[in-house]
């Protein structure tokens with residue numbers, strides 16, 4: 001995991017403990033990286049995701065199988081109003097933004113437990129793409145596309161039986 005700027009250590013600890021329960025690889029936390037100011041779009045008050053994925057792709061971390069970037073800033077990519085995250089299909093790099101996973105974004109009271117579970121779901125989703133999984137039509141599968149926070153809340157943090165089978169073939 002690579003935190004961009006200051007990420008709450010409790011979220012990183014939660015992911016370190018829980019990611020390996022679904023994707024059985026040990027997790028290490030890299031030191032935090034600054035977000036380049038040229039990825040900021042003042043008209044949208046958002047950050048462009050692709051240059052951040054590019055930074056993750058170019059990092060030389062010994063023995064790293066996949067690299068998951070975590071950021072607090074709101075992300076967008078061309079053609080979409082916002083994204084919860086992005087990853088390279090069958091690639092190394094994945095990125096998740098917790099900005100819209102936090103209840104406070106929607107004017108609701110903060111709820112750390114909900115934030116952690118949502119971050120876990122979106123992290124597994126993006127890592128699933130790096131493992132070669134496309135989007136899944138099963139609304140309860142972690143690989144189902146989230147268009148809104150209610151989609152994220154509806155799905156589980158686990159792969160459905162069909163995605164599990166696909167993963168077993170991919171390995």
Ligand SMILES: [Zn+2]
Pocket residue numbers: 125129135145
């Ligand atoms: Zn996706």
Ligand SMILES: [Zn+2]
Pocket residue numbers: 136137138141142143144159160161162163164
């Ligand atoms: Zn599935």
